Amino acid sequence: MGEPEPEQIRLKCVRKEGFFTVPPEHRLGRCRSVKEFEKLNRIGEGTYGIVYRARDTHTDEIVALKKVRMDKEKDGVPISSLREITLLLRLRHPNIVELKEVVVGNHLESIFLVMGYCEQDLASLLENMPTPFSEAQVKCIVLQVLRGLQYLHRNFIIHRDLKVSNLLMTDKGCVKTADFGLARAYGIPVKPMTPKVVTLWYRAPELLLGTTTQTTSIDMWAVGCILAELLAHKPLLPGTSEIHQVDLIVQLLGTPSENIWPGFSQLPLASQYSLRKQPYNNLKHKFPWLSEAGLRLMNLLFMYDPKKRATAGDCLESSYFKEKPLPCEPELMPTFPHHRNKRATLATSLGTESQSRRCRP
Known part of the structure; x- marks a missing residue:
């Protein structure tokens, strides 16, 4: 402030x-x-x-x-x-x-x-990898995303469209955040912005409920979705509509309330959703093998209250990245065939280009 x-x-x-x-x-x-x-x-x-x-x-x-x-x-x-x-x-x-x-x-x-x-985008890699990323490799990727985000947020910029298809990787293991078409510079006080941002699967609950004041916390929710997707080898919350997306979030994290999210009931669309009664946080059941530090980090990223959600700086200090398996060094990340080039060349020759479901707005 x-x-x-x-x-x-x-x-x-x-x-x-x-x-x-x-x-x-x-x-x-x-x-x-x-x-x-x-x-x-x-x-x-x-x-x-x-x-x-x-x-x-x-x-x-x-x-x-x-x-x-x-x-x-x-x-x-x-x-x-x-x-x-x-x-x-x-x-x-x-x-x-x-x-x-x-x-x-x-x-x-x-x-x-x-x-x-950059030779790769993570969406193409996830679709074509013969074996999933190891946890050490996931930590390496997410740490780099967080460093880039910390830099953005310190410069008063919200990306507003973080997802695996907007994360690029070089053959030297360097991960770069791309596609700033929806990004915005913000100031204090925060000015209203349209809530129709961020690809649905990575969209924070406050956006789904119509908030017009956006902070860096919407990027951090998306980081939680990306971390979970890399660990589980599949999208965490693959909703087919905004209503379905809200329901998937409630199934995973429990029903939001004023107690855990002050101001929740005053959000523009809160009264339009009939939320299921679900009192439990099921992250531990979704990731039973994840360490306590890993679950703690994920819970901080998935806080309903945007003001309590972890910042990029908080995440970089998380003990999850300091415990075994330790993050591998970027230069030790494996190299992969250049699927984007092969897929795009084939699509061009056929006159079509398939779009990954991860890229849908």
């Missing part, structure tokens, strides 16, 4: 001149042409753009080339893409994907983001 609101960086696209105008400390200069990059294959497609693996013909560096979607825009760059660009220009951390530059195509509305390339 009491820390200053983060400086708002404004990005204006001066399309006639072919470059982006940004503050001097974040200046990109004149944009290069996308023709200077050789597209190798398509590796993904999200709400806000198509992503290619590409080669910079000047340096031979392999990069990720994200084409900004302009389908619904009649005037200028989509606000989601402007937000992603302005945020990524501010961020430099080993566990956050790097925006290298912005390049342009033949037309004014053709804009690409040049990102650091």
